[in-house]
Amino acid sequence: MRKVLTGLALVAVFATAACGGGSDDSANSAPAGGGAPGSAGPGASGQLVVLAAASLTESFDKIKEDFQAQNPNLQVTISYGGSSGLAQQITAGAPADVFAAASPATMQAVVDAGEAAGEPAVFVRNQLVIATAKGNPEGIRTLADLTKPDLKVALCAEQVPCGSAARKAIEAAGVDLEPVTLEQDVKAALSKVKLGEVDAALVYRTDARAASADIDGVEFPESAGAINDYPIVTLKSAPNPAAAAAFVAFVRSGPELKVLTDAGFQL
Amino acid sequence: MFLTLPLAGLLIRAPWSTLPERLTEPGILAALRLSLLTASLATVVCLILGVPLAWVLARLHFPGRRLVRALVTVPLVLPPVVGGVALLLVFGRRGLIGGWLDQTFGVSLPFTTAGVVVAEAFVAMPFLVIAVEGALRGSDARYEEAAATLGASRWTAFRRVTLPLIAPGVAAGAVLCWARALGEFGATITFAGNFPGRTQTMPLAVYLALEQDLDAAIVLSLVLLAVSVGILAALRDKWVAA
Numbered sequence: 001m002r003k004v005l006t007g008l009a010l011v012a013v014f015a016t017a018a019c020g021g022g023s024d025d026s027a028n029s030a031p032a033g034g035g036a037p038g039s040a041g042p043g044a045s046g047q048l049v050v051l052a053a054a055s056l057t058e059s060f061d062k063i064k065e066d067f068q069a070q071n072p073n074l075q076v077t078i079s080y081g082g083s084s085g086l087a088q089q090i091t092a093g094a095p096a097d098v099f100a101a102a103s104p105a106t107m108q109a110v111v112d113a114g115e116a117a118g119e120p121a122v123f124v125r126n127q128l129v130i131a132t133a134k135g136n137p138e139g140i141r142t143l144a145d146l147t148k149p150d151l152k153v154a155l156c157a158e159q160v161p162c163g164s165a166a167r168k169a170i171e172a173a174g175v176d177l178e179p180v181t182l183e184q185d186v187k188a189a190l191s192k193v194k195l196g197e198v199d200a201a202l203v204y205r206t207d208a209r210a211a212s213a214d215i216d217g218v219e220f221p222e223s224a225g226a227i228n229d230y231p232i233v234t235l236k237s238a239p240n241p242a243a244a245a246a247f248v249a250f251v252r253s254g255p256e257l258k259v260l261t262d263a264g265f266q267l
Numbered sequence: 268m269f270l271t272l273p274l275a276g277l278l279i280r281a282p283w284s285t286l287p288e289r290l291t292e293p294g295i296l297a298a299l300r301l302s303l304l305t306a307s308l309a310t311v312v313c314l315i316l317g318v319p320l321a322w323v324l325a326r327l328h329f330p331g332r333r334l335v336r337a338l339v340t341v342p343l344v345l346p347p348v349v350g351g352v353a354l355l356l357v358f359g360r361r362g363l364i365g366g367w368l369d370q371t372f373g374v375s376l377p378f379t380t381a382g383v384v385v386a387e388a389f390v391a392m393p394f395l396v397i398a399v400e401g402a403l404r405g406s407d408a409r410y411e412e413a414a415a416t417l418g419a420s421r422w423t424a425f426r427r428v429t430l431p432l433i434a435p436g437v438a439a440g441a442v443l444c445w446a447r448a449l450g451e452f453g454a455t456i457t458f459a460g461n462f463p464g465r466t467q468t469m470p471l472a473v474y475l476a477l478e479q480d481l482d483a484a485i486v487l488s489l490v491l492l493a494v495s496v497g498i499l500a501a502l503r504d505k506w507v508a509a
Binding site: 082084085088152154157159160179180181182183184188192195196197 | 352355356359360361377378456457459460461462463466467471474475476477478479481
């Protein structure tokens with residue numbers, strides 16, 4: 001029963017996407033237009049499905065709003081998740097138009113599977129900060145402060161991008177840091193700080209900024225040696241390639257890059 | 268068909284050619300040992316706490332019994348991750364009981380192997396309680412009454428009469444409980460975190476392997492499956508048929 005329902009849902013998605021593509025062409029051939037640079041003009045319509053890394057949640061929600069305001073006939077759906085999981089969904093044939101990953105390695109998996117249309121482009125970078133309880137009661141200033149014996153520290157597991165970045169930074173600092181837990185993603189590490197179960201965690205600056213009501217973010221110099229690139233690409237099997245290309249161009253346009261830098265990303 | 272097809276999928280996709288060298292990777296053994304240890308300890312905890320609870324629910328009549336019975340099933344309904352957060356709010360360093368434990372005894376459950384046992388017992392307990400309660404309700408209370416008229420204390424009657432009667436139910440409940448504890452993921456990773464050798468059980472290792480290497484994840488899953496099916500098959504013949 002469940003399988004049948006899923007099947008039906010997929011058929012529905014494909015059908016609407018196909019219709020969207022059709023009306024999109026006709027609208028584009030109309031003489032009207034003159035949309036802002038990077039937008040598909042008022043013609044972009046139908047459905048657009050974007051798969052994006054979880055750390056992009058806050059900024060892509062805002063970008064989606066802006067994009068939809070320019071393209072009122074377009075229905076944009078963004079699905080957030082761990083980059084590796086999203087990459088697996090794409091290679092397993094999930095219908096999507098755009099993929100924005102939190103690491104070049106996961107993007108490479110999609111490229112290797114032949115699912116990318118064209119070359120992925122790095123559009124922002126993210127770096128680590130030390131997340132501490134609000135007001136930084138332990139007075140943490142550097143990575144070396146995290147090695148104090150009674151301090152509990154959470155890192156991301158090395159299998160996920162924030163974990164491999166943390167490892168690079170720790171090696172660069174030459175400190176012997178013993179974490180109490182290796183969390184499955186950056187949001188999980190952050191929530192351990194919010195709950196007060198650990199005294200500090202290494203998280204992305206963007207996550208720390210989004211949670212600034214509950215935690216403090218402490219910058220540290222070694223994070224410069226462990227910067228994460230975020231690539232974006234349109235997908236080969238995109239049901240709505242015109243809108244996909246327009247969205248990627250839109251993300252990389254001036255005003256939207258401002259949204260990303262406001263969230264703590266670097267260009 | 269529906270139950271076994273995903274298993275067949277795992278077997279078909281398994282990297283058989285590189286299996287021997289993958290199986291000898293050091294992390295696997297540590298995670299497997301931790302899984303078996305914590306699931307067994309969690310089952311013991313569930314037996315100690317769950318059997319008396321089931322007896323109370325089946326034999327005593329008290330106001331609010333229906334409510335208590337409904338509360339027992341809460342861990343079944345609750346998404347395990349939510350269960351993990353709830354455990355943190357109670358047993359965590361800033362939790363209701365955890366704060367006191369930390370202050371008074373310097374004991375802290377999160378990020379320890381004991382924390383894994385707590386998380387697994389929390390999620391697996393309903394399976395045992397429901398199975399044992401069902402067995403108790405199915406068994407005739409008059410045997411206990413007869414024992415009481417012959418001078419047996421309540422405890423003696425329970426130990427010598429009731430327990431042997433419901434032994435198959437207890438065994439079935441314990442097996443369910445153990446199996447659920449062995450596969451536990453959400454509450455464990457949320458409450459006890461993930462650290463190799465200390466709190467990283469097989470399901471956690473599988474999840475993280477999946478982030479990078481599908482083949483490694485499949486190998487880990489197969490190991491867990493093979494070991495658990497083997498143990499369950501052996502125990503089933505021994506206990507449940509008895």
